[in-house]
Amino acid sequence: MAGKREMIAKNIAAMLHDGDVVNLGVGIPTLVGNYVPEGMTVWFQGENGCIGVDKELPFPWDFDNYESVVGWMKRNGGEDGDWKVGHKDLGNANDIFVTLLPGACCFDSALSFAIIRGGHLDATVLGALEVDMEGNLANWMIPGKKLSGMGGAMDLVSGSKRVIVATEHCNKYGVPKLLKKCTLPLTAVECVNTIVTELCVIQCKNHKMTVTAMAPGITREELQAKTDAPLYFADEVCEMLM
C-alpha cells in the first residue's frame, strides 16, 4: 500500500482527463504528476510561466562548491534544446529545475495569470490548513507565525474551473482540518469543489460536504468522528484507490 500522501495523489490523478490543463501547488499536489495514467497527457501549468511541465530534476549541484553551480549553469545555459534535459532558466513555481514535454510552451506572468484568472485551467490542486463546509479555504497564513505570502494561490482558486484540495484528513496533532467554519485567514471564499484526503473524497456543494468515496476499512462513524463539519453521504459511496 502506498503512503498517505501518495494515495491522495493517486486518487486525484484518477479525476483528471486527457488534455486537461492543471496547476499543482506545493506539497502533496506535486506528487499528482507521478500517477497520470499511461497514454494520457495532462498539461501541467506553472504560474511562473509555462504549460507542459514534465519532470522535476534532482538538485543539480553541490551548494558548498561554487564551481559546481557555475559549471551546471554553463552546461545547461544554451540557446536551444535544453528544455528536454534541464536549463538554468527553466523552473517551476516552487523554484525547482524541471524539464518540459514536447508541445510545451513558455510565457510571461501577465499571460500566465490571464490563463489562470480567465478560466482556462481545468483544475488547480492545492494543499490546505483548513477547509470548511461552505467551501472556504485557508492555506496561506497562520497569525503570529512567520509571514510568507499568498503567492498565486488566491488567483488560482478564484479562476480555475475546478479546485481540488489535497490534504491529510487531520493535522499532525490529530485535529480535524475539515471544519464547520475556517478560523484562519482565508485564501478565497466558496471556492473548493473537491477534497481528497487519505480517508475519503468529498464534494463541496450548496454549503454541504458530501462523501463520494472512502478508504477501505473505515466506517462512516469513524470518518465523522475525525471531521468537524457534518458529513453527508452520496447514494453510492465508492472505494478509494489504494
Add this chain to the structure above:
Amino acid sequence: MNKVVDIKTAIDKIRSGDSIMLGGFTNFGCPLHLLYELAKRPQVNNLTLISEDLGYGGLPYLQGPGRLFENEQVSKSITSFIGANPDANRLIFEKKLNVELVPQGTLTERIRAGGAGIGGFYTPTGVGTVAEEGKETKMINGKKHILELPLRANVALVKAYKADRQGNAIFKYTAANFNTVMATAADLVILEVEKLVEVGEIEPDQVQLPGIFIDNIVLAEEAIF
C-alpha cells in the same frame, strides 16, 4: 543613441528613496548582477521594492534581492511572497520594513495596468480575504470584484537572455515572468543581458520585449551568482 553602459554607470542612477521594480521569479530571470552592484552601495537606502518574491537569505550566492534586505536598504516592499527570506520577517518585526502583500496575478496585472495607461481593474481574486480590506468593490455579472489600482516605479531592473543594442530582447523558458510587464511601467529601465548582438541580428518576429522600453543595457556574460 547608445544604450549600452557599464554596470556602475547604470546603478549610479539609483537614488535613496527610489521605487524599484525587480524582474524575476526567485532566481529565474532575476538581474543578479545589477542587484549585487546595488547591494555594494548600502548608503542607497529607503528603497521601495516591487517584486514577485524577496529572494533568499543566508546563502553564499543565488540570493536574488536577499542582500538588499540583509543591508536594510529596503524600507517598503510590494510583493506576493516573502517565503524564503528570513531577514524580511525580522525587519517587519523590528518595524524597519513595511510589506504590502499582493496576490501574484493581481501584482502582475497592476504593473501591466501601470505600463499600459490603464487606471485600474476589477478582479474577483482576494474577495472575502485580507486582500479586499479597504478597497472599493463592485458586483459584475453577479460576482463580487475588487478594484485594484495601477503600479509604477522610478526604476525597473530587468533581465533577458539576449538583446540587440536597441534593447529588443529575448527570454529563455520561464525567465520572462515579471520582466516584460515591469519594463513597461518604470521611468528608467535597465536591462541586464547575457548576450548582446548587433541591431538586425534578432528576427523582428522573435522579439519578446520591444527595445523602445529599454533605457540602458548592461552586458553581464560572466556568470556571477
